[in-house]
Amino acid sequence: xxxxxxxxxxxSLLLLTTACSEAPQNMTQxxxxxxxxxxxxxxxxxxxxxxxxxxxxxxFMDGVMRSPMFQSYLGIKDxxxxxxxxxxxxxxxxxxxxxxxxxxxxAIDPAKLDKQTYVSWLLMKQRLENEIEDFKWRHYSYPVNxxxxxxxxxxxxxINQHRIDDVTDAEAYIARLNALPLLFEQLAENLKIxxxxxxxxxxxxxxxxxxxxxxxxxxxxxxxxxxxxxFADFTKKVMRLDIDQSQYEGLISAAxxxxxxxxxPAYEGLIxxxxxxxxxxxxxxxxxxFPDGEAFYNNALKRTTTTNLTASxxxxxxxxxxxxxxxxxxxxxxxxxxxxxxxxxxxxxRNNDEFVYPDTAEGRxxxxxxxxxxxxxxxxxxxxxxxxKPKADLIVKAVEPFREKSAGKAFYQPPSMDGSRxxxxxxxxxxxxxxxxxxxxxxxxxxxxxxxxxxxxxxxELEGIPSFRKFGRYTAYTEGWGxxxxxxxxxxxxxxxxxxxxxxxxxxxxxxxxxxxxxGIHAKQWTREQxxxxxxxxxxxxxxxxxxxxxxxxxxxxQATAYKIGMLKILELREKAKQELGxxxxxxxxxxxxxANGPVPLNILEQFVDEYIQSxxxx
Numbered sequence: 001x002x003x004x005x006x007x008x009x010x011x012s013l014l015l016l017t018t019a020c021s022e023a024p025q026n027m028t029q030x031x032x033x034x035x036x037x038x039x040x041x042x043x044x045x046x047x048x049x050x051x052x053x054x055x056x057x058x059x060f061m062d063g064v065m066r067s068p069m070f071q072s073y074l075g076i077k078d079x080x081x082x083x084x085x086x087x088x089x090x091x092x093x094x095x096x097x098x099x100x101x102x103x104x105x106x107a108i109d110p111a112k113l114d115k116q117t118y119v120s121w122l123l124m125k126q127r128l129e130n131e132i133e134d135f136k137w138r139h140y141s142y143p144v145n146x147x148x149x150x151x152x153x154x155x156x157x158x159i160n161q162h163r164i165d166d167v168t169d170a171e172a173y174i175a176r177l178n179a180l181p182l183l184f185e186q187l188a189e190n191l192k193i194x195x196x197x198x199x200x201x202x203x204x205x206x207x208x209x210x211x212x213x214x215x216x217x218x219x220x221x222x223x224x225x226x227x228x229x230x231f232a233d234f235t236k237k238v239m240r241l242d243i244d245q246s247q248y249e250g251l252i253s254a255a256x257x258x259x260x261x262x263x264x265p266a267y268e269g270l271i272x273x274x275x276x277x278x279x280x281x282x283x284x285x286x287x288x289x290f291p292d293g294e295a296f297y298n299n300a301l302k303r304t305t306t307t308n309l310t311a312s313x314x315x316x317x318x319x320x321x322x323x324x325x326x327x328x329x330x331x332x333x334x335x336x337x338x339x340x341x342x343x344x345x346x347x348x349x350r351n352n353d354e355f356v357y358p359d360t361a362e363g364r365x366x367x368x369x370x371x372x373x374x375x376x377x378x379x380x381x382x383x384x385x386x387x388x389k390p391k392a393d394l395i396v397k398a399v400e401p402f403r404e405k406s407a408g409k410a411f412y413q414p415p416s417m418d419g420s421r422x423x424x425x426x427x428x429x430x431x432x433x434x435x436x437x438x439x440x441x442x443x444x445x446x447x448x449x450x451x452x453x454x455x456x457x458x459x460x461e462l463e464g465i466p467s468f469r470k471f472g473r474y475t476a477y478t479e480g481w482g483x484x485x486x487x488x489x490x491x492x493x494x495x496x497x498x499x500x501x502x503x504x505x506x507x508x509x510x511x512x513x514x515x516x517x518x519x520g521i522h523a524k525q526w527t528r529e530q531x532x533x534x535x536x537x538x539x540x541x542x543x544x545x546x547x548x549x550x551x552x553x554x555x556x557x558x559q560a561t562a563y564k565i566g567m568l569k570i571l572e573l574r575e576k577a578k579q580e581l582g583x584x585x586x587x588x589x590x591x592x593x594x595x596a597n598g599p600v601p602l603n604i605l606e607q608f609v610d611e612y613i614q615s616x617x618x619x
Contacts, residue, residue: 040112048112055108056124056466059101072161074471075416080162081175083154086186088193095135102128119597119604120466127468130303139194140287140296142201143187144274145555146208150187151270152403154180155216155230159400160413163420164237170251173234177258180266188273195277201555202285204528206278208405210271215402217267221256229402231259285531285554286522297522300558305476305565306601311523314561318515321564322538325509332502346540349502355436364398364429367440371427372396374441375448384492385450387592390457393422394448404430408552409545410443412452414460417471423453434545438503441495442486446507451485452478459598469598475559477599480566483511487567506540510549511567513538514560518553528554569602570594573609580613589616 064070068079105125113121144151154176164170194200219228227235234255238248287293287300301311309317326342333345340348349355357363375394382389392415399407413424425447429435435443445451455478460470486504495501517534520526528550535546553560578585593612594605 044112045114048109049114049117052108052113052117052121053466055104056120056468060468069157072157075418075420081172083176083179083183086190091138098128098131116465120469124468137296139197139199140290142555143190144209145201145205147552147555151209151213155402158230159233167243167247170238174254174258178262180263184266184270188270191273191277195280199290200277200281203278203281203283205555206274206281210274212403213267213271217264221259222264285528286525287557288522288525297557301561304558304562306474311519314515315519318512321512325505325512329502329505332498335498349540350542355438357432359432363432367429368396368398371440371444374444378445378449378489381492385587385591387588388458388596390454391461392419392457394425394453395422396425396427399426399428404428410447412447414456417460423457434542438499439507441500442504442507445489446482446486450488451482455481455595458595462598465598472599474599474601475562476566476602479563480570483563483567484570509539511563515564517550518558518560521553522557573606577609577613581616584616
């Protein structure tokens with residue numbers, strides 16, 4: 001998965017279209033012909049398109065420069081001594097800014113835009129309309145939870161995005177440490193506002209968040225033992241600088257003071273707030289418990305899937321896909337001569353130690369090495385499948401110890417905007433039994449190549465489209481592509497080991513079950529235990545996996561429905577192109593159509609594919 005970030009202005013900008021709503025219904029453009037009996041000249045099209053793209057860039061960069069955290073994610077250092085402002089007052093200001101931006105976008109004449117700019121206009125218009133419309137739901141989230149949040153996000157950002165190339169960068173890092181108390185005061189206020197509105201995470205969430213927070217302030221200089229994660233990160237980065245000993249000692253001393261006098265009390269205050277909220281929390285899991293929870297969830301599904309599918313329809317699609325994949329798995333059982341039921345086979349795969357890497361440092365190193373090797377082999381076959389390929393490099397890393405206990409199974413971090421930081425496939429090796437070797441192949445393809453790295457790195461490197469499209473996200477598109485690319489290598493001869501192919505099916509099955517359980521919890525009032533039971537009964541994954549996944553459903557309503565819905569749409573469009581083009585179908589051209597325009601809602605993607613079919617037929 002591509003991880004969702006905390007609900008700061010910075011990070012919401014990064015995901016401006018992650019939860020975008022229903023896509024525009026029509027992208028047919030008449031430019032270059034006649035519109036209402038008036039000829040639109042090429043000069044008019046060029047002028048209006050240039051004006052529109054300049055506006056799109058202005059809107060995007062305006063958002064970036066209001067957000068120090070988003071700047072860091074993009075590799076921009078202008079405000080790297082600051083955090084975002086999480087206050088409700090700033091949220092109100094953002095609403096007014098969105099309204100002003102929408103007025104400017106609506107002043108553009110869409111009849112005078114070239115095709116690509118017209119698509120950008122539609123997407124920007126809808127993005128702003130959605131932002132304005134969804135303002136009423138701004139508190140319908142859990143800004144601190146076991147999956148993501150400011151409590152872990154600030155440390156992750158300092159470690160992974162805050163580069164220290166000189167003394168100024170180091171001083172900015174220290175300034176951010178000293179600014180944590182205000183940031184966490186705003187975060188606590190956000191949590192209390194939600195509590196007053198009846199929007200609180202279930203009780204099980206709080207021990208995770210409290211534990212993660214305590215991990216940040218464990219170790220030197222907070223107490224005896226090894227260096228804490230932030231102190232170790234700062235020290236390592238500063239040691240690489242070409243500075244004299246006195247400068248080095250001064251920076252280390254200032255960082256130590258900041259950690260003790262700012263970071264420690266900030267986290268202690270947040271922990272106290274979380275402990276208070278834990279006492280108030282109940283065990284109801286779905287968002288149906290919120291005021292207008294049903295309306296919120298329906299809106300969330302629309303934004304996540306970029307479709308009009310209802311919760312009941314998504315639930316039924318999930319059940320059908322579970323049944324289909326179970327049948328394919330029975331074929332694998334026959335291939336390996338396994339005797340017994342499908343549940344027996346699940347039990348065998350779940351408990352067979354031959355599929356588990358050693359729970360040691362050497363075992364973890366070997367996992368990273370093997371995952372890297374799989375990606376390298378796939379990299380050598382890309383010319384068979386793709387025309388456009390990413391320039392940015394990709395590396396494989398283990399999730400850092402301070403967040404591995406609560407982080408997801410695997411995720412991808414895109415490269416920096418300037419290419420100085422590679423894309424990263426993070427594998428969570430906290431529990432080696434949860435990362436069986438038979439799933440390694442599909443997982444590496446999904447998070448790395450040809451999955452998220454292909455799509456997201458190419459997206460950032462695209463030329464001729466505005467930045468908001470390069471850095472935007474549509475979850476159904478992005479995660480649909482990731483799941484599609486688990487299947488794609490099989491079609492060119494990968495997954496030769498039947499157990500590895502079973503792993504591919506197991507991961508697809510996992511995403512199909514997500515459709516059932518997400519809608520079950522949030523629309524059908526399932527409990528956490530019912531969701532866990534459905535996973536355990538219908539998948540080969542360990543119960544610990546099921547528990548973690550259900551807990552993710554609970555704190556990220558609708559998000560997990562995007563994968564299977566997106567994959568099914570991409571496969572549907574590919575089959576449509578194959579059927580209509582026959583021998584003229586080229587898988588490389590199809591993938592270019594999918595990737596070379598950046599992320600779009602699923603029905604816009606369908607129109608791109610329809611145009612590709614018409615163009616190929618004409619040729």
